[in-house]
Amino acid sequence: MSSSYVMRPSRLDVFDVLMQLAEESGPGFTSLPVHERILRERLEKSEKSFSGKLEQPQYGKYLMMLEDHESGEIGGCSAVKAGVGIDQPFFNYRVITVAQASQAADRRFDLDALVLTNEFVGFTEVGTLFLRAAHRGGGAGRLLAQSRYLLMAANPDRFGDMVLAELRGVVDGDGKTPFWDAIGYHFFGMEFTEADILSATTDNQFILDLMPKYPIYVDLLPPEAREVIGRCHADGVGAMKLLEWEGFRFERTVDIFDGGPLVAAPRSMIRTVRESHEVTLKLGEATGRSGIISNDKFADIRVTMADGALADDVFYTSSAVLDRLNLSEGARARIWLRS
Structure with missing residues (x-):
């Protein structure tokens, strides 16, 4: 399982790569808009969040990058937003x-209806999970996902008791989505891609101004719109499975633009958080167990995959793992091990 990948906080010098990731992520990936100002602001806010320079930590946004420790190449990203709404x-x-x-x-008759809500105030959100095609496989996607929960475990006071994730809904390569075409377009008078950009670049007052305030009966929608309610994009199926494995559950709540599902879980019950524990790191034969390990340093967190042997609260592993974590032998770390 061990590899040279390491997750670490984003820095301002990755802007060009982050723009490339945004372009590669495709339509509907709201948290990675192809928008220079927004991406620069997110990098700046992430840097302040990690360094503890935000006056209001509940607004913290933590962007992490997947880096090949040997080549320096960026393979993807994922993020945690301390509080939504x-x-x-x-x-x-x-x-x-x-x-x-x-x-x-x-x-x-039992009829389903869509009701506009703003009920997840204060929930922590995990998202922005994107892995470049050349880096898929070998556990990199799991590292992208689980590193966010080890970040929460390193300093739980910075995050909400409940955690949610929104998954991109059914959107084609041209930015067309049956859900938006059936509902949103009629009330906003704009294409999905334009509304998507507005949602990423404004305070969302336009949604409150234009979105219908009354329930929308699902049976009145065209079949192609009904069929995608609560369905995630094909590229998000793997992420959905990982979220379900962690303990997230569909809340019968969907995105207002593309109908993609929202899932949620108590932070303390997320599998990676619940099953992770602290260990002392020592050099030794790296066989027997495999997992994901963090240096448990919130401001300068490093997370990587590792092989090793566990004896009591000591984890014996290779010098390469310690190097990726920026730790010395005898240091404490947080580890999640495969069963």
Whole structure:
């Protein structure tokens, strides 16, 4: 399982690479817009968040980069947003079931309806998970995902008790989505890609201004729109499986633009958080166990894959692992091990 990949905090000097990742991620990847100002601001905010320079930590946004420790090449990224719905609304559609019955007509129906909500205030959000095609396989995607939970475990006070993730819905290569075409387009008078950019670059007041305030009956939507409610993009299926493995569950809540699913879990019950523990690192034969290990230093966190042997609270591993973590023998670290 061991490899030369390491997850570490983003820096301002990765701007050009981050732009490339945004371009490669494709339409509908709202957290990686192809927008220079937004991406620069996110890098600046991430740097301040990691260094503890934000006056309000609940607004922290932590962007981490997947780096090949040997070549220096960036293979992907993932992020944690300390709290959503605090500085601006976090709108979603909740799918509710409306029961209607008539004794006179001898009829009963259970109908699903979409209701606009802003109910996840203060939840921590994990997202921005993108892995370049050349780096897929070999556990890199799992490292991208699990490093976010080890970041939370390193300083839980900076994060909410509940954690959510939004997955990109069904969007084609041209930025077309059946869900938006059936609902949003009629109320916003703009294409999905334009609304997507607005949501990434404004305070989302335009959503509150234009989005319908009354329930929308799902049965009144065209079949192609109904079919994609709660479905994630083909590129997000792997991420969805990892989230479910961690303990996240679909909340019958979907994105208002593309209908993609929102999943949530208590932070303390996320598998990586729950199963990780501290160990002392020592040099030794790197066989027997494999997992993901963090230096547990929040401001300068390093997370990598590792092979080794566990005895009590001592993990014996290679000098290469210690080098990737920027640690010396005898240091403490946090590890999650495969069963």
